[in-house]
Structures are given as C-alpha cells and as structure tokens.
Amino acid sequence: MKDFKEKLSGRIFFVLALSSISVLALITVFILIKGTPLIAEVGLKDFIFGMTWAPGRGEFGIFPMIAGSVSVTFGAAVIGVPIGICCSIFLAEFAPAWLSKIFRPVIQLLAGIPSVVYGFWGMIFVVPLIRDYLGGPGLSILAGSIILAIMILPTVISISEVSILALPRQYKEGALALGMTHWQAIYSVVLPSAKSGIVASVVLGIGRAVGETMAVIMVLGNAVALPESILDPVRTLTTNIGIEMGYAEGAHEQALFATGIVLFVVIMIINGLAQYITRDKNKGRR
Amino acid sequence: MKLSAKSSEKIAKSIIWAAAMLVVAVLAAIVIYILAKGLPTLSWSFLTEIPEGGGAAGGIASPIVGTVLVTAVAVLIATPLGVGTAVYLAEYTKGGAITKIIRFSAESLAGIPSIVYGLFGFIFFVMYLGLGWSILSGGLTLAIMILPTIIRTSEEAIRGVPGSYRETSFSLGATKWQTIYKVVFPAAIQGITNGIILSVGRSVAETAALVLTAGSSLRMPTSLFAPTRTMAVHFYTLAMEDISPANAFGTAALLIILIFIINVGANILLNRFISNKGKKKEAKGGKRN
Numbered sequence: 123m124k125d126f127k128e129k130l131s132g133r134i135f136f137v138l139a140l141s142s143i144s145v146l147a148l149i150t151v152f153i154l155i156k157g158t159p160l161i162a163e164v165g166l167k168d169f170i171f172g173m174t175w176a177p178g179r180g181e182f183g184i185f186p187m188i189a190g191s192v193s194v195t196f197g198a199a200v201i202g203v204p205i206g207i208c209c210s211i212f213l214a215e216f217a218p219a220w221l222s223k224i225f226r227p228v229i230q231l232l233a234g235i236p237s238v239v240y241g242f243w244g245m246i247f248v249v250p251l252i253r254d255y256l257g258g259p260g261l262s263i264l265a266g267s268i269i270l271a272i273m274i275l276p277t278v279i280s281i282s283e284v285s286i287l288a289l290p291r292q293y294k295e296g297a298l299a300l301g302m303t304h305w306q307a308i309y310s311v312v313l314p315s316a317k318s319g320i321v322a323s324v325v326l327g328i329g330r331a332v333g334e335t336m337a338v339i340m341v342l343g344n345a346v347a348l349p350e351s352i353l354d355p356v357r358t359l360t361t362n363i364g365i366e367m368g369y370a371e372g373a374h375e376q377a378l379f380a381t382g383i384v385l386f387v388v389i390m391i392i393n394g395l396a397q398y399i400t401r402d403k404n405k406g407r408r
Numbered sequence: 409m410k411l412s413a414k415s416s417e418k419i420a421k422s423i424i425w426a427a428a429m430l431v432v433a434v435l436a437a438i439v440i441y442i443l444a445k446g447l448p449t450l451s452w453s454f455l456t457e458i459p460e461g462g463g464a465a466g467g468i469a470s471p472i473v474g475t476v477l478v479t480a481v482a483v484l485i486a487t488p489l490g491v492g493t494a495v496y497l498a499e500y501t502k503g504g505a506i507t508k509i510i511r512f513s514a515e516s517l518a519g520i521p522s523i524v525y526g527l528f529g530f531i532f533f534v535m536y537l538g539l540g541w542s543i544l545s546g547g548l549t550l551a552i553m554i555l556p557t558i559i560r561t562s563e564e565a566i567r568g569v570p571g572s573y574r575e576t577s578f579s580l581g582a583t584k585w586q587t588i589y590k591v592v593f594p595a596a597i598q599g600i601t602n603g604i605i606l607s608v609g610r611s612v613a614e615t616a617a618l619v620l621t622a623g624s625s626l627r628m629p630t631s632l633f634a635p636t637r638t639m640a641v642h643f644y645t646l647a648m649e650d651i652s653p654a655n656a657f658g659t660a661a662l663l664i665i666l667i668f669i670i671n672v673g674a675n676i677l678l679n680r681f682i683s684n685k686g687k688k689k690e691a692k693g694g695k696r697n
Contacts, residue, residue: 124583131585135500138492142513142559145552149520149528156531208427216424225428227675232435234667236613238644239660243438245647272434279431305417326519333521335616336644360523360616367530367620382527386520393519397512 153386157379169380175346177366177374184381186346190263190356191332193349194342197267198274198331203324205271206278210320213279214286215308233276241340244269249341258353261343267352269337274327281326285319286312322399329392333385335360359385439664446661449654455662459626463642464652468659470628474543474636477629478622479611481547482554487604489551490558494600497559498566499588518556525553526620534621541635546622550614554607561606565599565681566592598681602674609670612663615640639663 161169164182172183209229213222248268253260293315297307313320343355344365357365363378363385370378411419457467493510501507529549539545569592577587615638623635624645637645639659646656 128583128585131588132500135492135496138489139496139501139510141489142493142517142555143509145555146513146517148532149524149552152528152531152536153524156527205427205431208424209431212424212428216421217428225432227671228432228435230671230675231439231668232431234609234613234671235438236615236640236643236663236667238615238640238647239438239442239663242643242647242656242660243441247437247441275431303413303417305420306413309420329519333519333523335521335523340648360521363523363527364616364619367527379527379531382524386524389519389521389524390516393516396519397515 150386153379153382157376157381157383160373160376160380161383163373164377170384173348175362177370177377180373182373182377182380184359184362184384186348187357187359187362187381188384189348190342191358191360193263193352193356194266194270194338194358195328195331197263197352198270199324199328201267202271202274202327202331203278206275206323206327207282207320209275209279210282210286210323211308211313213283215304215312229276229279232272233280237273237334237337238340240269240273241337244337244341252353256353258351259343259355261341261355263342263349263352263354263356265341266338266356266358269341270331270334273334273337274330277330278323278327281323282316282320285316285323288319289315318399322396325392325396325399329389329396332392333360333389335364339364359388442657442660442664446657446659446664449658450661454655454658458628459642459655462649462651463626463646463655468639468642468655468662470626471637471639471642471659474622474629475612475638475640477543477632478546478550478618478636478638479608481544481632482550482611483604483608485548485551486555486558486607490555490603491562491600493555493559494562494566495588495592498563499584499592514556514559517552518560522553522614522616523620525549526617528552529617529621540633541621541623541625542633543622543629543636544632546618546636546638547632549617549621550611553614553617554610557607557610558600558603561603562596562600565596565603568599568681569595598677598684602677602681605670605674605677609667609674612638612666612670613640614638615644619644 160182164172169182169184170188171185172181173185174181174183175186209225213225217225244265248265249260249262251260252258252262252265256264289312293311294307297311298304302310338358339361342357342361344357344361345355346357346362347354349356359381362381366374367378454467455472456469458469459471460466493514497507497510526549529545529552533539533545533548534541539548573591573595574587577591582590618638618641622638622641624637624641625635626637626642627634629636640663643656643659643663646652646659
C-alpha cells in the first residue's frame with residue numbers, strides 16, 4: 123500500500139508537470155491551424171510586407187502594423203530602459219535600507235496596476251499634453267511609447283536589480299579597495315559583471331512591450347498607415363487583433379489569427395533570447 | 409575635458425536619484441489622479457447595484473461577481489497544476505530532457521502576450537470545446553496565463569525549505585510522499601500562497617484575454633456557462649466608448665484599491681515566510697553549536 127502510494131504520487135506530479143508542455147503545444151497547434159491557411163493563400167511575403175490592410179476587399183498586408191509595433195517598442199525601450207537601469211542601481215547600491223523598503227513595493231504596485239488603467243491615464247493625461255504642446259492628434263507613437271515605458275519598468279528594474287545583487291561582494295569591495303569611487307566601482311566593475319542579467323531584463327521588457335494590447339489601443343490612435351513622425355498615430359500587431367477580433371468573420375478572422383502567429387513567433391524568439399542569455403550567465407558562474 | 413572622479417560621482421548619483429524619484433512620482437501621479445476622480449463615485453449602492461444602460465447608470469455588482477468567479481475558476485485550476493509541477497521540478501526530477509522542456513515551456517508561457525492567450529482561449533475553449541463566451545472559458549484561459557507564476561513562486565518556496573527537514577523526515581522512516589505532504593508543504597505553504605495571491609492580482613487586472621473569451625454581458629451570471637464582464641473589461645468599455653466617465657473612474661479606483669490590497673497581502677505573507685525561514689535557520693545553527 124505504501125509502495126503504491128509512493129509510485130502513484132510520483133506519477134501524478136510528473137503528469138501535472140506535463141501541463142505546461144501540453145498547454146504550450148495546444149496553443150501553438152490551434153493558432154497555427156487557424157492562421158496558416160490564410161498565410162498560405164496570401165503568401166507569407168505579401169502578408170508580412172503587404173502595405174494594405176483592407177479585410178473587406180480581402181487584402182491582408184500587415185507591414186504597417188509591424189512598423190507600428192517596432193516603432194512603439196523602440197520608443198518604449200529608449201525611454202524606459204535607462205530609467206529602469208538607473209532605478210535598479212539605485213535600489214541595489216544607493217538607496218538607504220528604509221527607502222528601498224518603500225521603493226520595492228512601489229515597483230510591485232506599478233507591475234500590478236491593470237494595463238487598462240495605464241491606457242486610460244495615457245488617454246486623458248498624456249495624449250492631451252502631446253496634442254497641446256507638440257501638435258498632431260496626440261494619439262501617437264510618442265504617447266504609446268511613454269505608457270509602455272512605464273509598463274516595462276517593473277520588469278527591467280526587478281530583473282536588473284536581482285542580477286546586480288547576485289554579484290559576489292568581493293567584486294565591488296575589491297574595486298573600492300583599489301581607491302575607486304562608488305560610481306567608478308559601479309560603472310567599471312558592477313555593471314559589466316551584471317551585464318547578462320541586465321541585458322535579459324531589457325529583452326524581457328521589450329517582449330512585454332511588444333505583447334501589450336489594451337493600454338496601447340487607448341493611446342495609439344490605431345490608424346493603419348506607415349508613420350512619418352513620432353506624433354503620428356499607428357496600429358500595432360496586438361491592437362490589430364484587439365480591435366477587430368470582436369466583429370471579424372471568415373478570412374478576416376483567419377487573418378487576425380495569422381497576425382497572432384507573427385506575434386507569437388516574435389515573442390518566442392525574444393523569450394528564447396532572454397532564456398539563452400541568462401542560461402549562459404549561469405554556466406559562467408559554475 | 410575630463411570630469412574628475414568626484415564630480416562624475418556626484419553627477420551619476422544625482423541622475424540615479426532623479427530617475428528613482430521620477431518613477432515614484434509617476435506612480436503617485438497615476439494613483440492619486442484615479443483615486444481623486446474615482447473615490448467620490450464609490451459608494452455602497454455603486455458596489456451592489458447592477459449596471460444599467462450599458463454602465464451609464466447603476467453600479468458594478470455584476471462585473472464584481474464576474475471578476476470573482478473568473479478569478480476563482482482560474483486559481484482553482486491553475487493551483488494544482490502549478491504546485492504539482494513545482495513539486496516535480498523541486499523534489500522529483502533528476503534533470504534530463506523532459507525537465508528542460510518543462511522549464512522552457514513554463515518560461516515561454518510567461519512571456520506570451522495576453523492577446524495571444526485570448527486568441528487561443530477563443531478558438532479552443534469558446535469554439536472548439538463549445539463552452540461559448542463564458543466564465544468557464546475566461547477562467548480556463550486565465551488559468552493558463554497564471555500557471556507560470558504559480559510554478560515559479562511555488563518552486564522557489566519548496567526549494568527554500570532546508571534540506572535538513574527532508575533528511576530528518578527520511579531518517580524517521582517517512583517515505584518521499586509523506587515527507588512532501590507532511591514536512592515540505594507546511595514549510596512552503598506561505599511562499600506558495602504568496603504566488604497564488606499574485607496570480608489573483610494578475611487575473612483581476614487582465615483585459616485582453618477576457619474580452620475574447622468571457623464575453624461582455626452585464627447580467628448577473630447564473631452559472632459558470634454564462635457570459636460575464638469582469639471589472640477591468642467593464643472599465644475598458646466605459647472608458648473607450650465614453651459611456652460614463654464617473655463610473656469609469658469609480659471602477660478604476662476600485663481596481664487600484666484591490667490591487668493595492670492584494671500586493672500588501674502578498675508582501676506580508678512573503679515577509680513572514682522569509683522571517684520564518686530565518687528563524688528556522690537560526691534554530692538549526694543553534695543546535696549545531
């Protein structure tokens with residue numbers, strides 16, 4: 123009886139552990155089944171590089187959305203990454219204990235706030251500011267980049283901070299003992315040693331920005347056109363799905379799933395990259 | 409011209425402090441703005457009345473119930489799967505290809521955008537399994553989304569249990585399962601709960617995946633097969649369609665308060681877990697001396 127229970131429990135845990143594999147497989151299979159027929163029909167090249175998205179006329183080109191995703195994500199990274207890395211250095215190196223005790227929960231709260239709330243705040247606060255002071259419709263790449271920059275901060279900050287804190291104390295102490303100032307030690311010893319973790323945090327932050335939907339629907343303006351300036355409205359891959367899925371049918375619905383495939387592949391590459399970077403780091407340490 | 413070490417230290421320090429304060433200021437600006445505009449709307453009747461006119465009047469009782477039910481389904485499904493996976497990863501596996509694939513899958517699931525989960529939930533739960541737009545479809549989709557969080561936090565919690573606990577249990581003649589069930593679980597339970605609470609927060613905040621799977625009905629749900637609209641989705645609809653700014657702010661304020669409570673709860677649990685672990689380690693060290 124005892125033996126039986128032992129074997130059974132081991133088996134059960136193994137089966138439960140297979141859940142994430144099977145779910146990932148199901149997601150991949152179902153999205154591919156639904157989306158690939160349309161890509162096959164339109165042609166992969168025309169689907170990805172096509173400039174016209176007119177589902178009513180059966181034209182499905184998502185290049186403007188790809189350009190939208192890339193520009194908004196790039197903007198978010200330009201704004202969010204330096205601030206995020208500064209915050210992680212602040213937390214790991216400069217903040218007095220009492221302050222980091224307040225600061226960490228603040229970052230957690232930042233991560234927990236629903237994306238629609240960020241979008242809404244962007245819509246009623248950031249968008250009018252841009253419209254009034256910089257011109258254009260306000261709903262723009264810039265507005266989306268600012269909101270996404272805020273949203274990727276928790277990812278960048280927490281992962282960078284962990285990788286800085288994980289460094290052996292001797293690194294910094296050695297540098298200080300050689301007469302470096304605190305900042306010189308951070309700049310020339312701490313940051314280079316924590317590089318892989320920091321890079322991974324940036325890659326994951328970029329993944330988060332590429333995948334965000336609801337917040338950017340509210341601030342991007344969602345026009346399907348190649349943007350000419352950061353004050354132009356754009357549509358991203360995610361918002362294309364979010365906006366049109368509600369009423370899409372037939373080929374149009376398939377095209378949205380095909381958009382999902384492109385998004386899925388991009389995210390898997392980004393994730394794989396992040397996992398690869400951190401795995402390399404772990405190897406180096408052992 | 410080269411900056412002296414002292415002045416570059418000063419400049420770097422001030423930039424880093426400024427960045428940190430900027431982040432706090434932005435968060436404060438968002439939270440204070442939403443609360444200032446939303447708190448006046450929050451009242452007992454707002455919480456207990458069913459929305460009328462698409463949310464233009466009345467309260468948000470049915471979205472609150474919808475949120476609770478969808479979240480409950482998600483947590484009830486994901487917890488056994490996630491904790492079970494964590495036990496396997498922390499206690500049973502000896503490495504190998506399957507373990508690597510399990511880890512890869514869990515980490516990949518964590519990065520998949522919620523809109524892709526929405527697409528999957530729609531095609532699989534809503535259409536293929538015929539569950540329709542329903543609490544069940546939404547909850548199952550969310551269960552997949554929160555699975556990686558529960559796996560990661562549970563595995564950390566289980567690995568945090570000192571090895572001496574297991575050795576003592578084994579030396580008393582307990583089997584592996586008995587050890588896990590009676591020794592490891594009780595010691596790790598606060599850490600595991602912390603992960604579950606964080607997942608509740610993620611479920612409450614989710615929109616994109618639920619728009620495509622749970623529907624947008626404002627009626628009070630009568631079964632798990634009924635469509636519903638969670639608070640976050642309701643807020644999104646109110647804001648985007650400009651139905652009622654006051655009710656939108658009120659819903660947003662309630663969401664922020666909920667997330668705040670959830671985060672504080674998770675933190676209290678986590679701190680207790682860490683300090684318990686500290687105590688246990690001290691006790692262990694004491695005995696050895």
